[in-house]
Amino acid sequence: MLIGGIEAGGTKFVCAVGDENGNIKNKTTFPTEDPDQTLENVEKFFKQYEIQALGVGTFGPVDLDAKSNTYGTIQKTPKINWQYYPFLQRLKEIFSIPIAMDTDVNAACLGEFTYGAARNADSSLYITVGTGIGAGLVQHGRIFQGKNHSEMGHILIPRHPDDDFKGNCPSHGTCFEGLASGPAIEKRYGKKGHLLAEEAHVWELEAFYLAQAIMSYYVILSPEKIILGGGVMKQEKLYPMVQNKFMDLLNGYLEVKNVKNLIVAPELDDEQGVIGSVMLGLKALEMKA
Amino acid sequence: MLIGGIEAGGTKFVCAVGDENGNIKNKTTFPTEDPDQTLENVEKFFKQYEIQALGVGTFGPVDLDAKSNTYGTIQKTPKINWQYYPFLQRLKEIFSIPIAMDTDVNAACLGEFTYGAARNADSSLYITVGTGIGAGLVQHGRIFQGKNHSEMGHILIPRHPDDDFKGNCPSHGTCFEGLASGPAIEKRYGKKGHLLAEEAHVWELEAFYLAQAIMSYYVILSPEKIILGGGVMKQEKLYPMVQNKFMDLLNGYLEVKNVKNLIVAPELDDEQGVIGSVMLGLKALEMKA
Numbered sequence: 001m002l003i004g005g006i007e008a009g010g011t012k013f014v015c016a017v018g019d020e021n022g023n024i025k026n027k028t029t030f031p032t033e034d035p036d037q038t039l040e041n042v043e044k045f046f047k048q049y050e051i052q053a054l055g056v057g058t059f060g061p062v063d064l065d066a067k068s069n070t071y072g073t074i075q076k077t078p079k080i081n082w083q084y085y086p087f088l089q090r091l092k093e094i095f096s097i098p099i100a101m102d103t104d105v106n107a108a109c110l111g112e113f114t115y116g117a118a119r120n121a122d123s124s125l126y127i128t129v130g131t132g133i134g135a136g137l138v139q140h141g142r143i144f145q146g147k148n149h150s151e152m153g154h155i156l157i158p159r160h161p162d163d164d165f166k167g168n169c170p171s172h173g174t175c176f177e178g179l180a181s182g183p184a185i186e187k188r189y190g191k192k193g194h195l196l197a198e199e200a201h202v203w204e205l206e207a208f209y210l211a212q213a214i215m216s217y218y219v220i221l222s223p224e225k226i227i228l229g230g231g232v233m234k235q236e237k238l239y240p241m242v243q244n245k246f247m248d249l250l251n252g253y254l255e256v257k258n259v260k261n262l263i264v265a266p267e268l269d270d271e272q273g274v275i276g277s278v279m280l281g282l283k284a285l286e287m288k289a
Numbered sequence: 290m291l292i293g294g295i296e297a298g299g300t301k302f303v304c305a306v307g308d309e310n311g312n313i314k315n316k317t318t319f320p321t322e323d324p325d326q327t328l329e330n331v332e333k334f335f336k337q338y339e340i341q342a343l344g345v346g347t348f349g350p351v352d353l354d355a356k357s358n359t360y361g362t363i364q365k366t367p368k369i370n371w372q373y374y375p376f377l378q379r380l381k382e383i384f385s386i387p388i389a390m391d392t393d394v395n396a397a398c399l400g401e402f403t404y405g406a407a408r409n410a411d412s413s414l415y416i417t418v419g420t421g422i423g424a425g426l427v428q429h430g431r432i433f434q435g436k437n438h439s440e441m442g443h444i445l446i447p448r449h450p451d452d453d454f455k456g457n458c459p460s461h462g463t464c465f466e467g468l469a470s471g472p473a474i475e476k477r478y479g480k481k482g483h484l485l486a487e488e489a490h491v492w493e494l495e496a497f498y499l500a501q502a503i504m505s506y507y508v509i510l511s512p513e514k515i516i517l518g519g520g521v522m523k524q525e526k527l528y529p530m531v532q533n534k535f536m537d538l539l540n541g542y543l544e545v546k547n548v549k550n551l552i553v554a555p556e557l558d559d560e561q562g563v564i565g566s567v568m569l570g571l572k573a574l575e576m577k578a
């Protein structure tokens with residue numbers, strides 16, 4: 001059986017076909033253009049296969065409130081071509097098969113939960129620290145969602161007393177994303193993150209913010225695993241720094257047996273998104289079956 | 290049919306019997322003494338009725354990880370008599386009926402969700418701002434729980450630039466609870482909250498912290514209702530202040546149609562805890578049935 005998965009990102013689309021065990025059979029990547037051109041490329045790729053269902057992990061903001069009449073539609077976004085585009089509805093018109101849509105981070109979380117770093121856990125938070133910061137939660141095999149999907153990157157966290165950067169979130173300035181995303185690092189120091197690899201103070205501050213945010217996520221959600229991914233985490237020295245700072249902040253208030261097993265790296269090498277999307281498709285199929 | 294409910298607080302226990310529609314038939318309150326004396330009082334009250342099941346909303350910290358071998362046991366606490374007391378197990382020995390245990394705030398949340406301010410919502414966060422700060426979440430009729438129960442009062446939030454209070458959380462100093470609980474107000478100003486009613490700046494600051502915390506809860510959990518209860522919220526002027534500050538912080542990032550319907554007061558007049566506990570008991574009965 002073949003299931004389709006789309007990792008729909010703001011700069012590129014990854015389309016894949018996989019089986020019910022999460023094995024990717026084929027995969028293609030193309031740049032995100034205007035919606036019509038992009039969906040034409042999507043259609044062309046999947047027409048080669050007989051897929052039974054499709055899962056989509058998309059960039060956002062996207063309306064995922066099932067009761068809303070803009071369900072599956074991209075919301076207000078700087079990508080003007082995509083603004084108010086009825087993404088899910090268009091896909092349903094093209095493919096007459098079960099389709100499930102969720103956020104990119106929720107799909108990635110589902111991938112790591114099913115086959116990656118959290119495969120033996122009952123609940124898992126997947127945080128991506130890249131161009132933006134986002135996080136998805138899977139619990140007992142199900143993606144967490146309230147009325148709408150989470151926007152966890154926009155929590156408010158304490159400032160470091162020595163940091164006077166104004167933050168770069170267009171809505172909140174110094175929310176977590178505004179202080180700690182890749183572009184925030186670039187704007188604060190005038191250089192991209194990979195060029196700052198040797199500057200210890202850069203990663204001290206970054207780990208400080210990551211630990212603050214994880215502290216809030218942890219006491220709210222109590223996940224069994226916290227997976228930290230995204231471009232900024234290519235600085236692998238961040239992992240032990242974040243683990244230590246998190247334990248300092250928690251200060252024994254809750255028992256964590258081994259923080260090295262709690263805060264971990266992803267294991268699916270940038271494939272968590274498409275694998276999770278295929279898993280989403282599988283869920284869509286089960287729901288309709 | 291009669292179901293028992295216990296609101297087990299650090300200073301007092303409220304025991305009630307109710308029916309499957311949440312109607313409380315009888316209720317008693319006694320101070321929390323050492324565990325044996327307290328459980329004797331509990332037993333005496335419920336012996337008068339033929340209850341089919343029992344629900345308990347307890348103070349904490351309590352181990353609610355079903356896989357743990359101290360499940361249902363009170364954890365490290367300043368209440369030394371209760372520390373490591375196997376609360377759930379003792380209740381099971383006394384009453385040979387289905388028993389469910391959860392946190393006090395989760396029980397209160399379930400009460401408001403079922404019959405109170407969130408009765409028409411699909412997900413609801415109940416925050417209590419009292420001696421401590423805690424919050425519980427109910428979604429699609431189920432209490433949210435990760436590996437263990439949440440400890441939402443201990444999130445980290447930005448300090449107000451003019452506030453140099455050191456905070457009074459024994460573990461984290463200036464976490465949300467350390468900055469904004471009733472005792473934090475008392476320690477910051479040297480007077481209890483109800484004696485500060487006329488001091489506008491006190492409630493400005495309190496609303497500032499409540500809004501910061503709610504902002505983080507909201508983007509993480511996306512609840513349909515946020516119910517603010519507890520002794521500090523007796524200052525009713527806080528509601529509009531918190532609503533306005535929250536909207537300012539959100540800054541249009543997510544659409545909130547009417548904040549007055551989002552951030553609301555409880556509706557069950559200090560009975561949400563016992564009513565929710567009775568609901569917990571009902572769930573225990575259904576699980577065993």
Ligand SMILES: Nc1ncnc2c1ncn2[C@@H]1O[C@H](COP(=O)(O)OP(=O)(O)O)[C@@H](O)[C@H]1O
Pocket residue numbers: 009128129130131132181182183186192193194195230231232233234235
């Ligand atoms: N080796 C690195 N060290 C630090 N930052 C990096 C590194 N590689 C990429 N980044 C930063 O990560 C961000 C891109 O994140 P990524 O997860 O790859 O993409 P996206 O979030 O757009 O999917 C950029 O801001 C980039 O500067």
Ligand SMILES: Nc1ncnc2c1ncn2[C@@H]1O[C@H](COP(=O)(O)OP(=O)(O)O)[C@@H](O)[C@H]1O
Pocket residue numbers: 298417418419420421470471472475481482483484518519520521522523524
């Ligand atoms: N009218 C009031 N105004 C401000 N604070 C109040 C008021 N009434 C009680 N409080 C504060 O609320 C706290 C008690 O909260 P409460 O929810 O009643 O109890 P608990 O959290 O112990 O269950 C105390 O710190 C008290 O000073």
Ligand SMILES: [Zn+2]
Pocket residue numbers: 153154169170171172173175176177178
């Ligand atoms: Zn933001």
Ligand SMILES: [Zn+2]
Pocket residue numbers: 442443458459460461462464465466467
């Ligand atoms: Zn604390």
